[in-house]
Amino acid sequence: MKICRISKIALLAALVLAYTSVLVACGQKQEKSRNAAAADTDTSYMIGYNTWGAGTPTFDMMAVEIDYALATYGLKGSRATDDHQADKELQNMQNFISADVDGIVMQISADPVLPQAAKACLNSKIPFALGIFIGDAAARAAIAANNPYYAGAVSANLYHDGYLMGKAAAAAGHKTAVLIGGNVGDHHFEQRIAGFRYSFVTEGGGRIIDEARCTSPAEGQEKATALLAAHRDVDCLYAMVGDYVTGSINAMDILGLNIPVYASNAGSDVVGHIKNGRVAAGGGGNDMPAGVAVALLINHLDGHPILNENGKAPDLRINPFLVTKDNVDDYTAMFYTPGTHPIAEDVLKSLLWRFNKDVSYKTFAGLTGNGLTLEAILSKRR
Numbered sequence: 001m002k003i004c005r006i007s008k009i010a011l012l013a014a015l016v017l018a019y020t021s022v023l024v025a026c027g028q029k030q031e032k033s034r035n036a037a038a039a040d041t042d043t044s045y046m047i048g049y050n051t052w053g054a055g056t057p058t059f060d061m062m063a064v065e066i067d068y069a070l071a072t073y074g075l076k077g078s079r080a081t082d083d084h085q086a087d088k089e090l091q092n093m094q095n096f097i098s099a100d101v102d103g104i105v106m107q108i109s110a111d112p113v114l115p116q117a118a119k120a121c122l123n124s125k126i127p128f129a130l131g132i133f134i135g136d137a138a139a140r141a142a143i144a145a146n147n148p149y150y151a152g153a154v155s156a157n158l159y160h161d162g163y164l165m166g167k168a169a170a171a172a173g174h175k176t177a178v179l180i181g182g183n184v185g186d187h188h189f190e191q192r193i194a195g196f197r198y199s200f201v202t203e204g205g206g207r208i209i210d211e212a213r214c215t216s217p218a219e220g221q222e223k224a225t226a227l228l229a230a231h232r233d234v235d236c237l238y239a240m241v242g243d244y245v246t247g248s249i250n251a252m253d254i255l256g257l258n259i260p261v262y263a264s265n266a267g268s269d270v271v272g273h274i275k276n277g278r279v280a281a282g283g284g285g286n287d288m289p290a291g292v293a294v295a296l297l298i299n300h301l302d303g304h305p306i307l308n309e310n311g312k313a314p315d316l317r318i319n320p321f322l323v324t325k326d327n328v329d330d331y332t333a334m335f336y337t338p339g340t341h342p343i344a345e346d347v348l349k350s351l352l353w354r355f356n357k358d359v360s361y362k363t364f365a366g367l368t369g370n371g372l373t374l375e376a377i378l379s380k381r382r
Helices: 002-035 057-072 086-098 113-124 137-146 158-171 187-203 217-230 242-255 268-276 289-301 328-335 345-350 361-370 374-379
Strands: 046-051 076-081 103-108 128-134 150-156 176-181 207-213 236-239 261-263 279-284 315-318 321-323
Touching: 046 057, 046 086, 057 076, 057 128, 057 242, 057 268, 057 289, 057 345, 076 086, 086 103, 086 113, 103 113, 103 289, 113 128, 113 137, 128 289, 137 150, 137 315, 150 158, 150 289, 158 187, 158 236, 158 261, 158 279, 158 321, 176 187, 176 217, 176 242, 187 207, 207 217, 217 242, 236 242, 242 261, 242 268, 268 279, 268 328, 289 315, 289 361, 315 361, 328 374
Parallel strands: 046 076, 046 103, 103 128, 128 150, 150 315, 176 207, 176 236, 236 261, 261 279
Antiparallel strands: 279 321
């Protein structure tokens, strides 16, 4: 009887151990699906991503490039729009987490959202990357130091973007400028203004005489009309993003003006105005960081995170380039021709460990540093 009792106890212990092992294995499986190395190229993920707005060429192009990168990698995505609202941006992050997506490509336009969203991802063990709009630098540094689910950030150098526009305006002989763009305090616009101010005012000797700030492009025409009505003799107008070009040109037509426009982030609706001369120059390449951010995230999910020389998730920048009448056809062909994308599929695949076992931080730094100029993009298609 004693032997029988011991045997029953041993059996019970074995069953408990086996059951516990199953539970542990299930937990490990869930974690593994998000953090272990993919054995092949068939591992699939569902990726959530947001854009600050929707229905305008700029934000929709950002979404197109994310979808393209995901499709290139054989993955699926789910888009949400923030509707230009900080509380909606945070809500979208929370909704992605509730939906148990495998990873998130965040576009953080409202700086205070980043620490909250990053903490929510940490608590839920969901990896995330930042693309295009990447929040405050100090917040990113703290996250890189303390959050193992952070895969890194990729953005455009917006100071350089504004600098290019101011330099082009000064080179054309303009001495006065008015500005139109988004919310006051939004560092994406403030960086562009700083770059424009340095090249146009400090280096070029010009003056910025007024500016109009909007909560969204929907206010663009109304604000541009008031701005230009008050300054009919201004030499040029700088639109901090291409979404404010159409409203500004409509305002000029109403007022009977023909003032040269310089526009950062020249979208599909701007290239025609570059061709007809209403827009003297635009900035291009701002939307490419989205696809590169997807690659950072997928490498993290596959268990091969890209780390910089300090062993931290990287903070990468792409320098926008100047678009004028001289290269607008090439720009349109690479960025706004159906079925064509600026970053070739083989380039995107070279960023992923599952396709390229030699991928490293240097791969990413080389591409973002000098591999995404218009000339470099064109060379990949020849």
